[in-house]
Amino acid sequence: DFWVGPFYVGLFGGTAILGIILGVLGYFYQVFFLESSFNPLATALEPPPISAGLSIVQWGQPGFAWQWTVAWSTIAFVSWMLRQVDISRKLNMSYEIPIAFGAVVSSWVTLQILRPIAMGGWGHGFPLGITHHLDWLANIGYQYFNFFYNPFHAIGVTLLFGSTLFLHMHGSAILSAARRPVTEKSVDIYWRNILGYSIGEIGIHRLAYWAGAASVLFANVCIFISGPLVKDWNAFWSFWDRMPIWSGTGARIVLIGAGLVFSKRANNNQPPIDLDKEESGRGLEGNLGEATEVPLMKRIFGMGQVLPIYLGMWGLIAAAAMVACFMIILTSMLHEVGNAPINFLRELWNLAVMPPAAKYGMSWNVPWYDGGDYLAATLFLSISVIAWAARLWERAGKTGLAPHLAVGFWGALFLFFSIYVFRPMLRGFWADAPGHGFRAVLDWTNYVNIQVGNIYYDPFHMISIFFLLGSTLVLAIHGSTILAVSKWGGEREIDEMLVEGSGTHRAQLFWRWTM
Numbered sequence: 451d452f453w454v455g456p457f458y459v460g461l462f463g464g465t466a467i468l469g470i471i472l473g474v475l476g477y478f479y480q481v482f483f484l485e486s487s488f489n490p491l492a493t494a495l496e497p498p499p500i501s502a503g504l505s506i507v508q509w510g511q512p513g514f515a516w517q518w519t520v521a522w523s524t525i526a527f528v529s530w531m532l533r534q535v536d537i538s539r540k541l542n543m544s545y546e547i548p549i550a551f552g553a554v555v556s557s558w559v560t561l562q563i564l565r566p567i568a569m570g571g572w573g574h575g576f577p578l579g580i581t582h583h584l585d586w587l588a589n590i591g592y593q594y595f596n597f598f599y600n601p602f603h604a605i606g607v608t609l610l611f612g613s614t615l616f617l618h619m620h621g622s623a624i625l626s627a628a629r630r631p632v633t634e635k636s637v638d639i640y641w642r643n644i645l646g647y648s649i650g651e652i653g654i655h656r657l658a659y660w661a662g663a664a665s666v667l668f669a670n671v672c673i674f675i676s677g678p679l680v681k682d683w684n685a686f687w688s689f690w691d692r693m694p695i696w697s698g699t700g701a702r703i704v705l706i707g708a709g710l711v712f713s714k715r716a717n718n719n720q721p722p723i724d725l726d727k728e729e730s731g732r733g734l735e736g737n738l739g740e741a742t743e744v745p746l747m748k749r750i751f752g753m754g755q756v757l758p759i760y761l762g763m764w765g766l767i768a769a770a771a772m773v774a775c776f777m778i779i780l781t782s783m784l785h786e787v788g789n790a791p792i793n794f795l796r797e798l799w800n801l802a803v804m805p806p807a808a809k810y811g812m813s814w815n816v817p818w819y820d821g822g823d824y825l826a827a828t829l830f831l832s833i834s835v836i837a838w839a840a841r842l843w844e845r846a847g848k849t850g851l852a853p854h855l856a857v858g859f860w861g862a863l864f865l866f867f868s869i870y871v872f873r874p875m876l877r878g879f880w881a882d883a884p885g886h887g888f889r890a891v892l893d894w895t896n897y898v899n900i901q902v903g904n905i906y907y908d909p910f911h912m913i914s915i916f917f918l919l920g921s922t923l924v925l926a927i928h929g930s931t932i933l934a935v936s937k938w939g940g941e942r943e944i945d946e947m948l949v950e951g952s953g954t955h956r957a958q959l960f961w962r963w964t965m
Contacts, residue, residue, distance in 0.1 A: 469526030480515035494579030609665035622854035643760035653751025662926025802887025
């Protein structure tokens with residue numbers, strides 16, 4: 451029970467400090483004494499050569515400093531996690547925080563220990579150093595032909611972006627209620643107006659905790675199976691075309707089975723609707739739908755009411771433009787497969803509505819199936835997202851909240867227009883924009899990297915990744931902390947901003963003692 455001022459050390463804090471000091475010394479020994487380099491971009495700790503297999507290399511041999519640093523770093527990371535367990539026990543908190551941090555530790559262990567063991571050599575480990583790290587990321591993608599086709603990579607990246615989205619949505623909701631005469635109900639009505647559902651205070655923190663941890667765990671699977679199980683992510687998807695459901699008989703069986711599964715069943719145990727939860731107002735400038743209680747969502751997130759949803763003029767414009775965009779893309783994809791539904795489903799992964807060729811420049815006078823359909827779809831998509839931003843702004847004012855969510859959404863709009871409009875304008879042709887389609891977006895991402903040499907060296911790419919991963923980290927920290935103190939009502943953040951309760955005090959103590 452060892453302390454340094456208000457900083458709790460403890461047994462595992464001591465082992466963490468030991469691991470940190472010895473790990474850092476191993477790194478400095480390599481870069482300062484063996485490489486005589488003081489350039490932080492050029493220094494690196496390379497793993498042992500693949501020919502060394504899984505042996506422990508000796509002092510002075512290639513890879514010794516890497517093995518030394520990885521071993522002591524692992525001790526430091528695991529000790530830090532156990533120290534969080536220790537502090538949680540002292541404050542009578544549940545263990546969501548060390549579990550979330552454990553997901554991050556598992557990523558390090560997977561990358562530096564489990565995957566090299568599965569590959570049969572420490573040489574398959576992750577090099578330690580800035581530019582060497584970036585080179586490894588680029589090379590690993592080409593080593594397996596197109597890493598963006600890895601489905602677990604797609605899920606992991608989706609969860610990373612999703613975590614950033616959830617963090618902004620939650621943070622903006624709480625900030626928009628700060629210093630205003632509003633309650634949690636105002637925030638709930640705002641989200642139901644926008645999305646038809648409000649996840650609630652405890653629900654958003656559960657989602658934050660799950661999404662943050664899951665993004666790391668899917669990333670673990672993504673890298674672990676690349677090499678030991680899958681050598682070529684292009685060839686991996688060949689099973690799709692060989693599936694028997696693409697035959698006429700197979701397709702009919704699947705459709706009949708889907709009809710049986712999703713056919714409507716009578717439910718005589720519907721919970722009674724609480725009429726007090728219905729928001730007033732109907733019609734275009736009112737609410738659509740009746741309040742419905744979904745027991746499963748209440749069980750998972752703590753909030754079960756779905757609907758009513760507010761449409762309004764901006765919502766109508768956004769929905770109509772999105773439907774127009776969807777129909778253009780759908781009809782163009784069907785045209786590519788001769789309007790054959792089975793071929794459409796089989797080739798959906800490959801189908802795309804592509805921008806006009808470079809010879810058309812920035813012209814709008816393009817034949818429909820040579821890129822005119824792409825320009826029309828992108829135009830309607832742009833109208834839809836702009837109208838959605840206006841809807842977010844309007845509903846914030848109507849529910850008494852500040853427009854933080856709408857302002858943050860402008861950042862997403864800037865990214866969208868940078869990719870689909872501004873960059874093609876600077877390059878001088880629409881052909882530089884990504885196509886509309888699953889594989890088209892992944893291929894565009896890969897081709898941009900090839901075009902510019904190594905986009906991982908782009909400092910703004912680095913900064914954006916720092917914020918992306920940092921947002922996931924902050925979301926997981928916040929979600930796990932609130933869940934750990936939810937027994938004291940720590941999730942009622944709007945109330946806690948005015949009068950801090952026992953849950954908030956314990957959360958503050960936890961991070962003061964930890965950090």
